[in-house]
Amino acid sequence: MGFPSIQSRFAAQAARTPDATAVVCGDVLLSYRELNDRANQLANRLRSLGVRSENPVAVLMEHSADLVVALLAILKAGAFYLPLHSAYPRDRMQRIMDHAGGPILLVDSAMQRGETPTARVTIAVDVDQATAGMPRTDPASPTTSGDTAYVMHTSGSTGEPLGVAVPHRAVLELVADPCWDSGRHLRVLAVAPYAYSVSTYELWVPLLRGGQVVIAPSREVDARSLRHRISEHGITGLHLTAGLFRVLAEESPECLTGVQEVLTGGDVISAAAVRRVLDACPGIVVRSMYGATELSLFATSVPIPRPEPGSGVPLGRAMAGVRLYVLDGNHQPVPDGAVGELYVGGSRLAIGYYGRPDLTAERFVDDPFAGVGNRMYRTGDLVRMTGDGLVEFVSRVTDQVKIRGFRVEPVEVENVLAGQPGVAHTAVVARVAPSGEKRLVAYVVTDGAPLDLAALRAHTRAELPDYMVPAAFVEVDALPLTANGKVDRRALPEPDFDEIAGYQPPATERQELLCALFAEVLATDQVGIDDSFLDLGGQSMLAVRLATRIGKALGVEVGVSDVFNAPTVRELDIWLNSRVPAATT
Incomplete structure (x- = not known):
């Protein structure tokens, strides 16, 4: 490897190519020199607050150039970063912070306006005046290859989020892998939440190899935004979870035109999706990647030739x-x-x-x-x-499942449901919905009291990330057991994803179209204008599918964030009024 730490390798790269562009985010461009200088200033600020080797520093920021500055600065200070996902409920963030001993928290002004966890010191990176006055010299904090670079949290079998500590050595080994020598990953689009291990590839592979990171705004991973950024910035490489890759391949495979290599994995890869992308984007390489946070992201790799119908896609x-x-x-x-x-x-x-x-x-x-x-x-x-x-x-081997590429331990969801009003026993399993999407289903045995499903869903949303919130809640008289007394998850009944309460019919032609598209994407028989996309089991990959189909049907640009901000047909119809005439079908 030749370098003991991520920051020492970056400093060497910055010395070789100081004027090359390192980070692009909207109108903001940072050269390697600028990124190095700004990270040094923040690192010196952290050192002045007592941050030392093997100390955690938490991060809660939007996708931005400042985020990259913050992560690099933490490493330069000799510490390790503890990323918090903005979609985490505050209580979950606080548990992670408390387990780490209440570290310093880096935020930006956008996050600071919201509800943030309690920290020893909170610094708004983008407006902190003290940081601007710090020296631009490297603090040169001693770091060995075995020191911790970051701790990322996954769903835990204990019922609590579980932090995985990854050393500098593991990241540097990933960056040095020959699969990046092709040069197809020198301009990478960063779309994954930085609290998940895919960000290790998106940030450190290009930055430690003299390439460029293009930061996509948080939550914008729909076909429209991908097509725009790939074209505008000449993106050569990116990673998509297997589920998102399948959705984009089915809805708009041409959105990947121009990309030289796309990595995918995290779940079973659809051979049909691979064929659609290869057909739509001649010359593109689709590479299967397998790994886990415990393996510093990837352990296996293989480019996928055009698979024959009926064949599977190997891990690598x-x-x-x-x-x-x-x-x-x-x-x-x-x-x-x-x-x-x-x-x-x-x-x-x-x-x-x-x-x-x-x-x-x-x-x-x-x-x-x-x-x-x-x-x-x-x-x-x-x-x-x-x-x-x-x-x-x-x-x-275990009950652990993958939902949208994220690892989920059902016991963590079960622990959140246990003890809630009306709940005596519960079991959570993954089921494949008619749409082909894998969704969590919670089976609940009541204690005799009426079960308030709306309150139960609201409670899980307040405690868990959205990908861990069950798409359906099913009341059962008892949980079936195996001969040795364990819950027989295979014997649980299939859920009714079509169950809808309080149906309100569409009143206009466009509302009728939107209701039909909602129902089609959610694989349900009927959707009313006040039925929430989220309450019906909608999540980010289904939102990608819905946004794409609405855009094609109405000839208007619709993004994933638009679906989440206006999750009912009534709300989306109002939002569309300023973009397309109401009579359009």
Whole structure:
């Protein structure tokens, strides 16, 4: 690698190409020199407040150039960043902050106007006068390759969010992987929330290789905005979750025109979606990537040739510095082609779970194939491996599921529901809706009192990120059990995604069209003008689909944020009045 830390490698790159553009966000452009200088100033500000090696610094900011400055500055101060997602409910943020010991919190003025968690010190990066007066010299804080670079939180099997601590070494190994040597990732579009591990690729692969990061505004990942930014900024590489990739491929595959390589993964990749994108965008490379936050993002990679109908898409082959093992229940290798659990070893592994040595020891186990002191991570995925090292996904070992590319432990959702008025017992599972989207369903046994579903849904929204909020709540008399007394999730009834209360019919031709499009996207029989897209199970990928279809039907630009800001047909119809004549169909 040659560098002990992310910040030292960045400083070397800034010295080589000081005037090259590093970050683009709207009208804001930062050169490598400007980014380095501004990060140094903020780093010195953090040092003046007592921030030292292995200290956490929390971040709650919109997607912006200032965000990149903040993350780099935290590393330059010798600390590690603790990203908070703006979609997290405040209580969830506070639990993460409290677990980290109440660290300093970096915000921007937009976030500061909202409800932020309590911190020892809160700094609004974009307006802080003290930072502007700090020296631009690098604080040169000592950092080793094994020090923590960031802690990102995932859904936890304990019922609480679980922080994964990733060292500088793992990120630098990812950046050094030969799969980036093609030059197809020198201008990367950053669309993922920075609280999720995909941001590791979006930020550090281009910035540590002399490339450019183009920051997309938060929540704008619809076909319209992607097409615009890809064309305007000459985007060469980006990552899309498997679910979002499928939606864009089905609705508007040509929006990726101009991209040289698109990475996708996080769930089973649709072969039909790959074919549609390859057909619509000649010359594009679609690459399958597999990994986890515990593996500093990616562990396997493979470019996908045009798959034949009926064929699957593999997870890929081991990337540099990664060891893959397919093992049986006794931790012994299975023959090529046989199914076993995937374990991953090598230099990409996380340090472990922040503040949870018990869970770290459970999932990061000794690697008997690599000598004393080496570890491997138990992924919980059942796979098979071909003789040439290609890994194919089969199923999960545990109840853990992927929703929109995000890992969800159903027990965390169940814990939020437990103890609420009317709830005696509950089980949460993932079901495939008629639309083909995977959605969470909560099965509830009542305590005899009437169940207020609206209040229950509101409570889960206040406690959990939107992708963890069940799309449907089903009342059952009892939870079916297996012979050994565990909940038999397979025996739970299929939910009725068509259930609608208080139906109000459309009053105009355009409302009728919108109701039909809502129903089509949500795969339900009927939607009234006051039925909320969110209450009917809508989420970001379905919003992408809905925005695209409304835009095509009415000839007007509609974004994902527009759907979330006006989630009913009545509200969306009012919003559309200023953009398209009401008589248009």
